[in-house]
Amino acid sequence: MRTLLSLLLFGALLTPSTARAQWAVGLLGGLGQDHGWQGRSSWMGALVERRLGDSTSFVLRLSGLAFTPLERVYGETVVADDGTTDVEAVMRELIGRSAAMLSVRWPFLTVPCDGGHHRGAYVMAGAGWEHARVRQTGYAVQEQVGPESVVVRERSxxxxxxxxxxxxxxxxxxxxxxxxxxxxxxxxxxxxxxDLWGITLVGVQLGYRYVFVKR
Known part of the structure; x- marks a missing residue:
């Protein structure tokens, strides 16, 4: 799936076109509630956009995102290394993520401004791939060696x-x-x-794009 998405992406971005005002680059950042990883998320990234042609308002956007690490802490009963003892533990997960998205943007409201610039509103839809690495450490609740808790589970x-x-x-x-x-x-x-699908993230994003040639 990732290979197919990459081929479609590069094919769309590199297809020859006679449109003059089609390339743009930008930066973005956002904040939202992540229902999948169960916590607040923030991110930063960069984008490249290309208008699909002189006769259309559709714009193709490729964006890469890096999320700030998200931490989850919860209680769990784990089996000790000897396989016979259940240990009450505090589990700490540190989740690092990155993502790449390919989207199509369509303006439904456009108002020309002085100098050939535009302002307005648009809708956008797309898909992408998210990669996450989870590091989990479990600390025994009641067992301590000096000031430090005993680690009963460590994995990623x-x-x-x-x-x-x-x-x-x-x-x-x-x-x-x-x-x-x-x-x-x-x-x-x-x-x-x-196996469970649903809304994974809702958030607000701010950004800035620079168009190399005005429309």
């Missing part, structure tokens, strides 16, 4: 998920670029139960 694993995304946004074009605001919603398999 990775989770890769295909996710879909939808957004509505607004932008304001100026001679220095276009700041924008977007409300995002992602959906896909839940990381702790990949």
């Amino acid at each position: 694993w990775t989770v890769d998920r295909f996710v879909g995304a939808a957004a509505v946004g607004a932008q304001y074009g100026t001679r220095w670029g276009s700041p924008f605001l977007e409300v995002h919603m992602n959906a896909g398999p839940m990381p702790y139960d990949t």
Whole structure:
């Protein structure tokens, strides 16, 4: 699936076109509630956009995101190394994530401004791949060696998920670029139960894009 997505992505971005005003680059950042990993998430990233042609308003966006590490702490009963004793433990998970998204943006409201710039609103839909690495450490609740708790479990694993995304946004074009605001919603398999699908992330995203040639 990731190989197919990569081929479609590079094919769409590199297809020759006679459109002049089609390339843009930008930066973005956001904050939201992650229902999949069960915590607040924040992220930063970069984007590259290409308008699909002179006769269309559709814009293809490729974005790469890096999430701030998310920490989960919860209680669990684990089996000790001898296999016979159940130990009450505090489990700490540190989750690091990154993602790549391919989206199509379509403006449904566009107002021309002085200097050939535009402002307005748009909708966006796309899909992408999220990679996560989870580091889990379990500390015994009642056992201590001096000031330190005894580690009863320590492991790590990775989770890769295909996710879909939808957004509505607004932008304001100026001679220095276009700041924008977007409300995002992602959906896909839940990381702790990949057979269960649902809304994984809801958040707000701010960004700035620079178009190399004005429309």
